[in-house]
Amino acid sequence: MNYRYFVCCLVLLCGAWGTTFAQDDDQDSIRQEHHRLDSLFISEVEQVKGPEKVFHAEPLYIDLIRDLGARKGEREWNVGLGMTDKQGYDTYQMLVEYEFAPVNRLGLEVELPFTLTSKGTSTVDVPMDERSRLNSLKTALQWSYYVSEARALSMALGYINEVTLSPFDRYRNQPIINGNIFNPFWIGAKRWGQNWHTLIYAGPHIHLDYPTRKWHTEWNVNSNFHYLIPGTRNFIGMEVNKHFYKKESDVVFRPQMRVGIAHNLLVGVVTGIPVSRYKERLSFFLRLIYEPMGKRHHKTVGHHSRN
Numbered sequence: 001m002n003y004r005y006f007v008c009c010l011v012l013l014c015g016a017w018g019t020t021f022a023q024d025d026d027q028d029s030i031r032q033e034h035h036r037l038d039s040l041f042i043s044e045v046e047q048v049k050g051p052e053k054v055f056h057a058e059p060l061y062i063d064l065i066r067d068l069g070a071r072k073g074e075r076e077w078n079v080g081l082g083m084t085d086k087q088g089y090d091t092y093q094m095l096v097e098y099e100f101a102p103v104n105r106l107g108l109e110v111e112l113p114f115t116l117t118s119k120g121t122s123t124v125d126v127p128m129d130e131r132s133r134l135n136s137l138k139t140a141l142q143w144s145y146y147v148s149e150a151r152a153l154s155m156a157l158g159y160i161n162e163v164t165l166s167p168f169d170r171y172r173n174q175p176i177i178n179g180n181i182f183n184p185f186w187i188g189a190k191r192w193g194q195n196w197h198t199l200i201y202a203g204p205h206i207h208l209d210y211p212t213r214k215w216h217t218e219w220n221v222n223s224n225f226h227y228l229i230p231g232t233r234n235f236i237g238m239e240v241n242k243h244f245y246k247k248e249s250d251v252v253f254r255p256q257m258r259v260g261i262a263h264n265l266l267v268g269v270v271t272g273i274p275v276s277r278y279k280e281r282l283s284f285f286l287r288l289i290y291e292p293m294g295k296r297h298h299k300t301v302g303h304h305s306r307n
Contacts (some may be wrong), residue, residue: 006289035148041229052149053149055171057197059199060270061239064107064142065099065107068156072103074101075098075099076292077289078290079092080288083284086279087279089119095112095113097111097138098111107142113135114135115246127166132167136162139161144156151188152191157185160186161180163179178211179207187201197227199224200222201224204220205220219244219245222241238256239270241254255268255271265288267292271284
């Protein structure tokens with residue numbers, strides 16, 4: 001009996017080892033396949049004819065004018081929808097933007113951002129600058145002055161100009177154009193290995209109010225951390241928006257994720273969590289990203305990766 005018991009135990013133990021090794025082999029195979037797909041995805045961006053370009057994960061709330069190291073002919077449509085709880089009333093955001101690269105490393109953008117505001121409670125008056133309106137006529141450019149595939153590092157300078165507009169309910173009483181915002185900015189992005197991405201986006205917002213001829217300056221510093229899901233072109237991450245004005249400061253954490261639903265169509269989902277809630281509470285933002293058929297890497301990669 002003891003001999004038979006020993007043989008049975010040995011057989012079961014060998015079977016367990018075999019199963020474990022098989023699972024390890026399967027996991028190793030999956031990891032190797034993910035590594036291959038990640039490498040393929042990056043190579044589709046970087047190892048094509050043309051100037052150097054590094055693949056970086058792009059933030060979804062305060063997005064870039066165009067990919068860092070943009071190549072001539074790249075273009076993209078974005079539609080954004082959002083909602084913010086403003087302590088007694090809600091604001092609903094919508095934007096439509098078109099971005100394109102007329103030459104290598106230069107990105108241009110045209111955007112129309114809208115705000116629609118609920119009436120609020122009887123005890124809350126909606127501030128003038130948050131009433132329903134077409135916020136501004138927004139144009140922008142971005143020049144990638146440093147791109148290094150060897151270091152997986154890119155840097156860019158840019159400028160956004162916003163011609164600000166009055167609320168819809170003030171069109172009869174005051175000029176439609178009421179000011180201008182001048183926003184130069186700097187971007188630095190670094191990819192660590194194949195999946196980890198960091199990016200800093202910073203610059204002043206210089207406001208000129210036409211009726212009063214007064215100027216004031218605010219500063220925005222946005223820190224971004226993203227992780228590209230192995231074997232896909234989806235990512236999860238955190239965008240931290242920091243706003244400074246005189247002695248005041250606001251910080252909003254924006255957990256986010258991007259999912260590819262077709263080779264040229266992506267959707268990004270963002271939640272806003274402010275550190276201080278005296279101005280706003282939670283917010284939600286959805287961005288649809290459409291890349292027309294062209295010389296973009298997603299077209300090839302979409303056949304190899306799981307969206």
